[in-house]
Amino acid sequence: MSHNERDWSVHPPYIYPEYKSTILRGPKKPLIAIEHSLSELTIPAFGHGQMQEFDNDLTINGRATNGQMVGEPLGERIQVSGRILDEYGRPQVGILVEIWQANAAGRYIHKSDQHHAPIDPNFFGGGRCVSDENGRYSFMSIKPGAYPWGNHHNAWRPNHIHFSLFGMSFASRLVTQMYFPGDPLLALDPIYNATNDQAARTSLIAKFSEEYCIPDLALGYEFDIILRGPMATPMEV
Amino acid sequence: MGNNKLKQTPSQTVGPYFSYGLTPEQGGYDFKSITSPILVKKDTLGEHIILQGHIYDGNGDIIPDAMIEIYQADHQGKYISKEIPPSDDVFTGFGRCDCETNSNFCFKTIKPGSIGDGHAPHINMVIFMRGLLSHAYSRVYFSDEMDANHNDNVLNNVPSDRRATLIAKRTENENGDIIYQFDLNMQGINETVFFDV
Numbered sequence: 001m002s003h004n005e006r007d008w009s010v011h012p013p014y015i016y017p018e019y020k021s022t023i024l025r026g027p028k029k030p031l032i033a034i035e036h037s038l039s040e041l042t043i044p045a046f047g048h049g050q051m052q053e054f055d056n057d058l059t060i061n062g063r064a065t066n067g068q069m070v071g072e073p074l075g076e077r078i079q080v081s082g083r084i085l086d087e088y089g090r091p092q093v094g095i096l097v098e099i100w101q102a103n104a105a106g107r108y109i110h111k112s113d114q115h116h117a118p119i120d121p122n123f124f125g126g127g128r129c130v131s132d133e134n135g136r137y138s139f140m141s142i143k144p145g146a147y148p149w150g151n152h153h154n155a156w157r158p159n160h161i162h163f164s165l166f167g168m169s170f171a172s173r174l175v176t177q178m179y180f181p182g183d184p185l186l187a188l189d190p191i192y193n194a195t196n197d198q199a200a201r202t203s204l205i206a207k208f209s210e211e212y213c214i215p216d217l218a219l220g221y222e223f224d225i226i227l228r229g230p231m232a233t234p235m236e237v
Numbered sequence: 238m239g240n241n242k243l244k245q246t247p248s249q250t251v252g253p254y255f256s257y258g259l260t261p262e263q264g265g266y267d268f269k270s271i272t273s274p275i276l277v278k279k280d281t282l283g284e285h286i287i288l289q290g291h292i293y294d295g296n297g298d299i300i301p302d303a304m305i306e307i308y309q310a311d312h313q314g315k316y317i318s319k320e321i322p323p324s325d326d327v328f329t330g331f332g333r334c335d336c337e338t339n340s341n342f343c344f345k346t347i348k349p350g351s352i353g354d355g356h357a358p359h360i361n362m363v364i365f366m367r368g369l370l371s372h373a374y375s376r377v378y379f380s381d382e383m384d385a386n387h388n389d390n391v392l393n394n395v396p397s398d399r400r401a402t403l404i405a406k407r408t409e410n411e412n413g414d415i416i417y418q419f420d421l422n423m424q425g426i427n428e429t430v431f432f433d434v
Contacts (some may be wrong), residue, residue, distance in 0.1 A: 021368025044331030175327025
């Protein structure tokens with residue numbers, strides 16, 4: 001079984017000087033080719049059974065509970081859903097999807113985040129789910145705010161949600177970020193712009209979706225994710 | 238389909254704030270972790286080892302805000318595939334470590350067996366960090382397996398003057414624990430070998 005290659009026309013380079021942290025951290029020597037074996041073509045058993053109720057609902061899983069008082073997180077409620085496919089459009093079933101994000105004010109719960117925006121005591125910002133038999137995943141959350149970072153003068157990250165995925169093999173591992181349509185910060189963001197291919201870059205922007213809106217509750221966004229998979233055999237294509 | 242293949246979704250950096258989502262228990266957050274840097278229980282079969290190291294940037298400074306994942310076969314050289322539902326008793330061979338806790342990574346695992354002819358025992362590794370836009374793949378081989386290493390197809394494809402960057406050094410600590418030290422250099426003359434997996 002051969003695997004499609006990691007497509008370096010879409011994945012960002014290791015050194016992208018506009019994103020300053022890459023300069024001392026990205027490998028500089030050429031990558032060494034590797035012949036795929038079970039080491040690359042199998043996938044860890046990571047604990048599907050460990051999912052807990054509300055793991056995919058970030059509007060619930062981080063609520064503070066002070067005695068009987070349970071609060072609601074602040075911000076615009078969203079549903080983010082999409083399909084995980086391989087390059088031939090085949091649904092990727094049973095994929096572990098983990099997400100993490102800032103709250104509506106642009107503040108991460110992470111202890112190192114020093115941004116002056118307020119913590120929301122009812123929002124944690126982490127979640128996970130497993131894709132269903134159609135490759136579909138779904139999260140309920142709050143639209144994350146933009147936040148400043150130190151890369152350059154007036155650097156603000158566009159609104160985004162971090163995604164981590166295990167595909168059908170160790171070789172299809174992917175960590176990426178989902179952005180929101182119409183965000184003026186995208187054009188200025190060196191992380192987003194590090195993908196040179198425009199079509200690939202814009203594929204990181206979710207589409208507003210009426211279908212995924214929930215009446216009187218949440219706006220809907222659709223974000224499909226394409227993972228590397230085994231090459232299609234002639235019978236399949 | 239042929240030319241109509243869909244394009245892979247681009248990678249993006251894990252950023253500095255992954256811990257509460259990906260390694261919450263290790264980072265001290267109130268959210269259950271689905272994996273950890275401790276892959277073994279007391280009765281896990283095989284030689285118990287500690288795999289540890291630092292990650293250095295191009296200036297030789299330690300990188301604290303990185304995340305390492307490892308994936309390996311069991312002591313008999315078998316991968317526990319996804320189909321086998323993991324339970325507390327099963328060695329899954331998968332672990333994840335947030336380096337921020339002690340500015341290093343430290344896994345408790347077992348030394349894997351060889352997965353077949355032409356394969357020296359090894360642990361697969363993925364490196365994520367702020368400033369790394371696409372994750373990097375490497376491999377950990379063992380300093381006490383030099384014969385097997387000489388016959389490893391992947392190592393033999395690495396320029397000979399760079400192979401040493403992939404060999405973890407075996408030592409023992411005062412408690413009798415077997416330690417394999419594996420430091421990563423992201424850049425420089427001793428830049429670790431990263432693979433185009």
